[in-house]
Amino acid sequence: MSSTKTAKKSASKNEEREKLTVRRDVGRLEYLDPHDLVVDAFNHRKKRESGDATEPDAALLASVRAVGVQVPLLVRPQADGAGLGVVWGQRRLRAALAVAAEARKRGRPYALVPCLVRKDLAGADDEALMASMVENTHRAAAGERDDVDALVQLSLMEMSDGRRARYAKALGYRAAEVRAANGAAGLGDRELASALAASFDLVEAAELAEVNDVPGALDALSAAKADDRREGKNGRGHWAHALGRLRQEKAERQQRERVEAELAAAKVPVVAHRPSWSSGPARPLADLTTGLRRPLTPEAHAASCPGHAAALGPDSEPVFVCSDWRRRGHLLNQRAREDEGRRSEDRAAEAARRQHLSENEQAWRAAREVRWSFLVELCARKTASDATWQLVLSTVLENPRFYSRFGQRRCSELIARFLGVAEADRGSVDKLRQVVARTGRTRRWRPLLAQVAAAWESEVMGDRAWHAPSTELREWLGFLAAEGYTLSEIERRVSVDRVPQAQS
Structure with missing residues (x-):
């Protein structure tokens, strides 16, 4: 086909399209100074005694602070000649003004805002009011699943960590939540909605997804989150223990399924x-x-x-x-x-005692994983507290029997774990030496604390330590609690009481 014929065919299509379509002008896009704008008298959104619907919330402020106003405002000339009035986009204007004030205070430039200028609405108050109502009435927020799926895509895109963090902040999320979005996406729509309704962030939603097949997981984690909030320390101690127990239960269920499959195969x-x-x-x-x-x-x-x-x-x-x-x-x-x-009562009591001991052993193992995670965080802090120095120095100088035993065993795996060494490298003495060599002068207390903590954990907090809690065990748990660790139920119990003795 010749170029002439192609051009004629294209022109014919355009003429046909023009007959079937209507053009509705939405204004001319301009970037304007937010200080030059006023709120139009016919803006649908008003400040009420019951609440100020015109104020930007923290999420909108964070978004404008990070990436500026992204959705244009609709403005029109004012009848009194006092510049341009905002027909819709009042909250975005207020956010832009607040962020501009912050920038000016720091001596930095502030951003202009994109606006659709509608000169045709000058004097057309009815159309201005209708446009404002349409914008507020027919706008619907995206669903939770839409947000999570979009964050999954964002987490997978090739970009710098700083760029991803900036986007996360603009959307009202932490960078860790963007990274966790893929895990949170594993929840069903109803489960995701329940998690977000319980004020779980996306990191917590991803952790729920990990154990969601354990009965009662959502209720257990919700109760733990409430306990953390009541303590008012902005910590996750109760959450960590609840999650640890759920992970343990899931592992036990999986182990049970494997054993049942093996027995079935063996008939x-x-x-x-x-x-x-x-x-x-x-x-x-x-x-x-x-x-x-x-x-x-x-x-x-x-x-x-x-x-x-x-x-x-x-x-x-x-x-x-x-x-x-x-x-x-x-x-x-x-x-x-x-x-x-033996009497049936004695047999029943012995069976109950064994069951109680088994439950305590499982709780002790679950608490240990959470405690070790806390020790990793403790060894990564910027500075050591006075209590930390006192414990380290008293352990090294007094050289209690358990510390000597640990030194003779030359066990470095736990030290490496507390220093954040990857699991695959924890058995390598050379890797541990590299970590120590890279530790700066002001951080040299960290390897020492890791070594002392490994001694306490290895020699004082063993599998059967809860059976007959020692003075050292209570001292160690007291130190950790003072440093911000949340004791689990069994750890609190052995700190003050004695638990049933196990049969040898």
Whole structure:
């Protein structure tokens, strides 16, 4: 086709389009000084006794401060000749004036604002009022999902950290929230709305998404957030402990599912676990013998007895049982017979005590992860408090037995963790030496604190330390609490009380 024919065809399309379309002028775009603008008398938004709807909120101020006014104001000439009046965009004007005042106070330039100048509205008060109402009435905020999806895109775009942080500030978010948006996007629409309604930020929403399949996760984290707010320290201690417990529960559920899948693959039936096996047809193989009084091993029992099965205990470890031991001709061993001779009340009390100890052990392990995260933060602070120096110096100079034991073991992994060394490099002494070598003169207390903290954690706060809390344990928890650490429930309890002793 020749260029002439192409031009004629294009002209024909344009003529047809002009017949089918209507042009509505929205004004001429100009950049104006906000100080030269006034609020039009027919602006729909008014200041009321019940509340000032004309004032910009903190989010709008932050946005204008970061990137200026992005959406143009609609202005028209005033009847009295007093410049241009804002028909819509009053809150944006007030934000621009507030930010301009800040800039002037610092001796810096301030930004002009984009405006659509509508000279055709001069004297047309009815059209001005209608335009203002249309702008306020038909404007709807984007949904939570739209915001999160957009932030996910922003987090994935190639740009400098400073640029991304500036955009985040303009949108009313922290840079950490932009980075967490992808995790928060894992929540369903209803769950995301519930999280934001509970005043979760996007970092917290992403952490909720991580454990959302654990029953009661939203309620547990909401209660923890409320506890943190009541303390008024702007901390996340209760949140961290609640999240740690939920992560632990999720890991245990996943472990249980893996074990159940392995048992199913091996065609081993799963029966309910019981705190006490003294009643009912099932009994652990550890309590049984063959008819010839020989111990029953899982391998031999699986090969010879149709009643071979397994029960999953609180730790998700399989307890191999015979599902009907009397019918299969098995006998109780001596220890089990002695246990049967005890009163049922004593057996129930012992089962409850074991369950209580198991719950405490799980809580102690969950609290440890949160405590270690706090120690990473403590070792990264700009300065060491007087209490920190006192604890470090007294530990080094007095050289208590636990500190000597730790020094003899030459364990560097925990020291490296507290200094923020990546998990893959924590076992490398050379990596730890590099970190120490790069530490500036005013920060040299950090490796020393990390070493002392590792000694306390390794030697004083072991897996069974909560069974019989020592003076050192209470001293260490007291120091951490004074430095801003939020004690978990079991840590608070062992700080003041004694918990049930574990059987050796």
